[in-house]
Amino acid sequence: MIPWELVDSSPVPGGSETLYLYRRDTEFSIRVDGCELMNSRVHGSEDALAECVCARFAKHPSSKVLVGGLGMGFTAAAALQNLGSQAQVVVAELVPAVVAWNRGPLGHLAGYPLTDSRITVQECDVALILQAEQQMYDAVMLDVDNGPDGLTRSDNNWLYGWPGLKATYTALKPAGILAVWSASPDPAFSKRLFQTGFSVKEVTVRARGQKGGSRHMIWLAQK
Template identity: 55%
Template sequence: MIPWVHIDTAAIPKDGGTLKLMRRGSEFSIQLGQNELMNSRLSGSEEALAQLACGRVSARPSPRILIGGLGMGFTLRAALAALPERAEVVVAELVPAVAAWARGPLSEIFGGILDDSRVRLHETDVAAPIAEATGTFDAILLDVDNGPDGLTHPGNDRLYDHAGLGQARRALRPGGVLAVWSAHPDAAFTRRLRDAGFAVEEVLTRANGRRGGTRHRIWLAEKPTGGGRR
């Protein structure tokens, strides 16, 4: 068997630990400690995150999308495929090295999607553009952890608590969608989404898409189109 080769290590800001970029032949893996966060062979559920969320807003004249987490670009690629030419996709990536990997060792996987005129890549915590926005985004896609908890960065917990969900709701336009990827179920998070005023749908998907693989889930939380809280 071809052995894994350690390509690079990246520190997560604010003492969040370190990420390792590994390669085995044509396969890449990004790991945090003993946890594999993503693998280049398994992109189905990340693509589903974008397809499900963007599919709900793609008919809007100029949809504006915020993606939290660049990863290996699977969510971004699927979003671009689902959105019209007049769309804008803002990607917030906390770890600068991950953005550098996209143009370096992972450039074959990315295939130039960062050069798409619709893409705006910012090296920042996704919590920042969410907190700054009011009725700005048609969809917010979060794939920054293995679920609604701060695995890769403890500060991410605030994205999923009551205050963070309230900020996400304010950042969305009426009828906008907050989509959250997770490797595991979380009934308490579903309740928090509903408490925050979202209409919630939970979708099961597979790590390898139609070819199967581990079960993952995606929350689709829609902001009401009128009345109620802002």
């Protein structure tokens, strides 16, 4: 078997965790302290995160969406594929190295989405954007961790608690949608969404899309 090769590593700003980028032949993996966060061969549910949301805005050419977490670029690429020619996609990525990886060794995986003129990348915590905006976005898509529990960074818990959900609710336009990716269900999070004022739909998707794989959860919460 071909061994994994360490390509690069980077500390997570504001925390003690470290992200590692590995390659094995044509396969890539991003891990945090031994736990795999994402793999280039398994991105069906990341694609679905954007497809579930952005297809609703395909007839609105000037839609504006916020993507929290760049990852390997699959969610951003799927958003672009389902949005109009005048859409704006803002990607917030906390770790500058992840942006560099997507412009370099990972770029080809999702078709170099960062070269699309509709995308703007902000190297910052998505929480800062949510706290600063009011009725700005048609949709907010969050894929910043393995779900509502902060694995990569404990500060991510803010996003999924009352303060973060209220900030997101405020940042969305009327009837805007919050979509959240998770590796597993979380009934308590579903309840918080509902109590914040969202109408909530839970969608189960497969890690490898039509090829199957693990079951992941996407919350679609409409303002």
